[in-house]
Amino acid sequence: xxxxxxxxxxxxxxxxxxxxxxxxxxxxxxxxxxxDLNLSISAGEFLSFLGPSGCGKTTAxxxxxxxxxxxxxxxxxxxxxxxxxxxxxxxxxxVFQQYALFPHMTVAQNIGYGLRQRRPRLxxxxxxxxxxxxxxxxxxxxxxxxxxxEMSGGQQxxxxxxxxxxxxxxxxxxxxxxxxxxxxxxxxMQIELQDLQRQLGITFVLVTxxxxxxxxxxxxICIMREGxxxxxxxxxxxxxxxxxxxxxGFVGTxxxxxxxxxxxxxxxxxxxxDNGMSxxxxxxxxxxxxxxxxxxxxxxxxxxxxxxxxxxxxxxxxIFLGEHTEYLVNHETLGDFLVLxxxxxxxxxxxxxxxxxxxxxxxxxxxxxxxxN
Amino acid sequence: MTHRTRxxxxxxxxxxxxLVMLIIPLSVxxxxxxxERAPSGGVxxxxxxxxxxxxxxxxxxxxxxxxxxxxxTLLALLIAYPLAYFLAVxxxxxxxxxxxxxxxxxxxxSILIRSYAWIFLLGGRGIPALLEWVGLEGIRxxxxxxxxxxxxxxxxxxxxxxPIYVSLDKLDKRLxxxxxxxxxxxxxxxxxxxxxxxxxxxxxxxxxxxxxxxxEYLIPALLGGGKVFFVGNAxxxxxxxxxxxxxxxxxAVALVAVxxxxxxxxxxxxxxxxxxxxDVSIM
Numbered sequence: 077x078x079x080x081x082x083x084x085x086x087x088x089x090x091x092x093x094x095x096x097x098x099x100x101x102x103x104x105x106x107x108x109x110x111x112d113l114n115l116s117i118s119a120g121e122f123l124s125f126l127g128p129s130g131c132g133k134t135t136a137x138x139x140x141x142x143x144x145x146x147x148x149x150x151x152x153x154x155x156x157x158x159x160x161x162x163x164x165x166x167x168x169x170x171v172f173q174q175y176a177l178f179p180h181m182t183v184a185q186n187i188g189y190g191l192r193q194r195r196p197r198l199x200x201x202x203x204x205x206x207x208x209x210x211x212x213x214x215x216x217x218x219x220x221x222x223x224x225x226e227m228s229g230g231q232q233x234x235x236x237x238x239x240x241x242x243x244x245x246x247x248x249x250x251x252x253x254x255x256x257x258x259x260x261x262x263x264x265m266q267i268e269l270q271d272l273q274r275q276l277g278i279t280f281v282l283v284t285x286x287x288x289x290x291x292x293x294x295x296x297i298c299i300m301r302e303g304x305x306x307x308x309x310x311x312x313x314x315x316x317x318x319x320x321x322x323x324x325g326f327v328g329t330x331x332x333x334x335x336x337x338x339x340x341x342x343x344x345x346x347x348x349x350d351n352g353m354s355x356x357x358x359x360x361x362x363x364x365x366x367x368x369x370x371x372x373x374x375x376x377x378x379x380x381x382x383x384x385x386x387x388x389x390x391x392x393x394x395i396f397l398g399e400h401t402e403y404l405v406n407h408e409t410l411g412d413f414l415v416l417x418x419x420x421x422x423x424x425x426x427x428x429x430x431x432x433x434x435x436x437x438x439x440x441x442x443x444x445x446x447x448x449n
Numbered sequence: 450m451t452h453r454t455r456x457x458x459x460x461x462x463x464x465x466x467x468l469v470m471l472i473i474p475l476s477v478x479x480x481x482x483x484x485e486r487a488p489s490g491g492v493x494x495x496x497x498x499x500x501x502x503x504x505x506x507x508x509x510x511x512x513x514x515x516x517x518x519x520x521x522t523l524l525a526l527l528i529a530y531p532l533a534y535f536l537a538v539x540x541x542x543x544x545x546x547x548x549x550x551x552x553x554x555x556x557x558x559s560i561l562i563r564s565y566a567w568i569f570l571l572g573g574r575g576i577p578a579l580l581e582w583v584g585l586e587g588i589r590x591x592x593x594x595x596x597x598x599x600x601x602x603x604x605x606x607x608x609x610x611x612p613i614y615v616s617l618d619k620l621d622k623r624l625x626x627x628x629x630x631x632x633x634x635x636x637x638x639x640x641x642x643x644x645x646x647x648x649x650x651x652x653x654x655x656x657x658x659x660x661x662x663x664x665e666y667l668i669p670a671l672l673g674g675g676k677v678f679f680v681g682n683a684x685x686x687x688x689x690x691x692x693x694x695x696x697x698x699x700x701a702v703a704l705v706a707v708x709x710x711x712x713x714x715x716x717x718x719x720x721x722x723x724x725x726x727x728d729v730s731i732m
Binding site: 141142143162163164165168169170172173174176177178179180189190193194239240243 | 621623624626627628629630631632633634635637641642645646
């Protein structure tokens, strides 16, 4: 595999899988939208598909929902292959990107829609009772008779959420549910969504291109690129042990230096950087001598100081962030990179101003050696 | 130029047209309808309800119009809806434009010529001859209500297809997915989502076709052959043949009145349907 083989555990240990993708591919004509997806989603977890647009994350979600049939492989729900099972037969519900609320129905009618489709029919009183409860859960109790167009974006999203969770689905699929909300509302909804997930114990599968959203809400994140799963892991794992430059750049920010492997011993490897410098780093993927690699060092792992060790840089920009100060520094041959300096060390050793000469150093354990793409 | 004057200027052409071509002629007809027939044809000013009292003499024309126009509208709707649905939802986008053009192609030929084609098809040497050949003898098609209905549906179908097509085409396809996602089988999605949301298109199409049919003259004249005639045919007869302008005016006023009443009733019905669409949705 192109990223050195390590993709992460496709399933968390000791948990019952509620949904699985086994070698799933989907092509639309000549376009391969999803390629060899392997993933197990366990009951009660919050999983996110993260990636830029066109990476196949929505296709993956739509195959779980039943809107797309995989070209190859198997989609399993609760241990059963459901490849050709229509969406209306799947115990899965979706919150659509623009909510897709029915404009000719009131809020309560929208929310009760799923229950009204049940056969044998549910008693009207029971439906009404469940609708009232769902409205309470999403805190829209007095809005049942409103028309959809009378609701704000945030309220509409809650209606969409209530319309889905009232059916107690095995999987709740969320397709970029916050994309239409402003930043402040998005933050609030993220917290509400997490609370809701804990409260209801429903398995959530979220699709997003917003790394912050994925990092703050998910138990596990599945990073996708060009139709493939690049890495699966908890937010911490992805941040601390990315398996490629792509993941390191997508989850948080990082400084990258390219070079190739000259030597390996013990847990470390020596890399000859493109500018001729030789540095040590920790292999994040399996390495072979002479291989082109890229070193990733997180800004907060770099230390800006006045001692004589480290690479010589000039401070080009300084942004005071409170607990941290972010420096944009420039090295003659390595170029620009970011250093995040904790407030405490600034207080102890003094800070830097734009134009100052300084040195930057980092531990070999903080320099992760990754595939260059 | 102020906003006000500009608005008036913009309205002026349509307003003038409306006044000269509609309001004034209608007023003239209205005034004539209370007059008396002049011996040489035309009208003698008077104030009498004689012409109106005489209306029942033309009852057949009204009866034909009031039955065939709604039936024709309904049949056109039943035929147009599946076609519009296919064009908007099912048709391959690559072919859509071509298929839509095919729907209007008949409009490129005069309705007169197309109706003559139907005269031949429905006439003795057309379909009846074919039926005779397979053993069904003595079937008359031309100059029957059936022939008029065929002509009506054929002529007005595109007018019904387009508004419905537009309302189905702009229907957000994600709503259909959402319905399916929530457990609705395809036909229930159709009844609960597609159909209620296409009511505006249906309403527009029916309105267009119905109003035009109420004033239809050509199709009954050609395919009804004087046996199945509409109020429009009666009017032509009264004004041009018998030159009884006063009586013709009364018939015309009665037709306008009937139209106004039915259309008002229809609008009420539609807006009620719109206001209580939840009833439709719970079907």
